[in-house]
Amino acid sequence: MMRLLRSVPFGLLIVLVLLSSPQRLAADPGPTSASAGTAVPVGPGGSELPRVGVFPTVNSTGAEQYDAVGRVIYDTTVLTLRLIGAYELVELPPAERLPSETELLERAREQNLANIVLADIRLDQGELALEMSVFDTLQERITLSQREDPPGLLAVFEATDTLVAELVEEFSGVPVGFATLVLRNAGEPGRYNVYLDGEPLGQDIRRVERILMGERRVEIRQQRMIGEYIVHTESVLLGAGEQRELAFSIPYLIERERLVLESFERQIQSEIERPQNEQRIEQLFADVEATLAEISYSPNLTAERQRFAELHELWQQDFEAWSLRLRPRWVFPVSVGYSFAPGSWDDYYPEPGPISVVGASRRFGQRLYLGIDIFMLSHIPVPAPMLALGWHPTGSAMSYQVSAVAVPDEAEGSPILLKAGVTYRRYSLHLHLARQGPGRNIILGPLVGLRF
Known part of the structure; x- marks a missing residue:
């Protein structure tokens, strides 16, 4: 339609807008009997309805301004015949020119069509002419034709109404009038x-x-x-x-949708008091986001989307505060244990026996802890300071630590001490081991403790 309006003089534009509509569509009454000219071919699967093909309107003028007129004729014809309910309608591909009767017969036999409806827009001695025809397969010729010659551009769409109504009425036997x-x-x-x-x-x-x-x-x-x-x-x-x-009246929410959103909110509220269920809570918020992702059916649901987004933001703030409480800036671990070794203790240095560890670590950033552990063994006269490294994942009550040092002792080959383990909230469990060097065995044992 826009191409048509752009192609006519400006003085006619306003009138054409009033005469035309974005949706120039047609419908029809209930099923009725077809005319006597309807042929016998029926649809696949044993359908008893005659198959009728409809070609898109051929614009023989070559002027794009008449394409919109052709679409109106085609759309009105297709919808009217479809709603009559007396035919199995087949929409045919567009043709560059009006097919001959021989070509129509070949098409009808190929697609098992009883009739073919076609329309043409052309210039006859410089005047616009609209014509529609019906091809009958059994008679192998065009049996019905209707023509309208609109006296001017403003009468084109009125002429299309008359053309379609008269042809469809004669073809189907159904009284045709448009509302x-x-x-x-x-x-x-x-x-x-x-x-x-x-x-x-x-x-x-x-x-x-x-x-x-x-x-x-x-x-x-x-x-x-x-x-x-x-x-x-x-x-x-x-x-x-x-x-x-x-x-x-389009509803804001229907009852089932309201129940879905209330269920999401109820589950979130029940889980939000348990910050350790972070994964479950985040999944619920993700499900809500997916549910409200497409709301073109009720755009005002952006209010519901925003409400859940604000709830999510509050949860994330509370969760971060809770996570920081789990990850204090300074921690002071204390642990005790005992080392074990097979064979004679004469082969070991340090000798197996009681072990204690105290330390202090500071958090850097959100997850990393660095500090010192003091490792005390019964046969090492000087406590051994160890570099302590810790990692505390966000939102987790579990953290991980490792400490290591080489004790200076020239006489005994500078034994290596290592401690590694986990801490859950305040309670820790670590494994320690010591090895003097080549030729000496490893001693190891558990450490349990508290973190302050």
């Missing part, structure tokens, strides 16, 4: 799909023109959080030339 339906959403804003007698018309339509007179079932559907939802359904009796308004 207009105006759709008004009295509820929340949101995207919706319109169905007429079960046939999809389009999305977010506010005005439907060229609806075949008769009783029509109108449905407003949405793809929502829980899947497809029927917002409104109503049967409307339409008369020829009549304009009717149908009001519907």
Whole structure:
């Protein structure tokens, strides 16, 4: 339509806007019998409905401004025949030119079509002409034709109405008259799909023109959080030339969606008091985010999305404070243990026996601890200071430590001392070992302690 409007003189634009609509669609009454000219071929699977093919309108003028007119003729014809319910409709691919009767017969036999409907827009002695025809497969020729010669550009769309109505009525035997339906959403804003007698018309339509007179079932559907939802359904009796308004109301939340969000909130509130369940809580917030990711059906649900986002932010702040309480700036571990070794103790240095360790470490950043452990063995006269390294993952009550030192002792080969283990909250469990060097065995044993 925009190409058509851009191609005509500016003085006609306003009038054309008033005459045309974004949705120039048609519908039709209930099933009726086909005309006597309808051929025998039926659909696959034993369907008894005759198969009717429809070619897109051929624009023989070559002028793009008439493409919109061709689409109106095609869309109106397809929807009207589909809603009649007496045919199995086959939408054929566009043709660059109007097919000959021989080509139509080949197409009909290839696709098992009883009839083919085609339309053409052309210039006849410089005047615009609209023509529609019906090809009958059994008779192998065009049996019906209708032509309209609009007196001017402003009468083009009125001529298309007359053309389609007269041809379809003669072909199907169904009285054809068109009405207009105006759709008004009295509820929340949101995207919706319109169905007429079960046939999809389009999305977010506010005005439907060229609806075949008769009783029509109108449905407003949405793809929502829980899947497809029927917002409104109503049967409307339409008369020829009549304009009717149908009001519907898009909901903010339907009951099942409300229950879903309340369930999420209930689970989050029950878990949020246990910060150690970080993974479970984060998964719940991720599920909420995914559930509310697409809300074009009710854009005002951004309020729900924001509410959960704020709750998530508060949880993260509380969780960080809780994590820092688990990770104080200074820690002072104290542990005691005993070392063991097989064989004679004469072969070991340091000798197996009681061990104690005290230390102090400071947190750097969020997770790293550095400090000193003082390792005291019964046969080492001077306490051995050890470099202590710790790691405390965010949000975890568990931390990990390792300490190591080489004790200066020239007479005994500078034995190596090592301590490694874990701390859960205040309680620690470590394994220590000592080895003097080549030719001497390892002594090892457990250490238990507290962290202050």
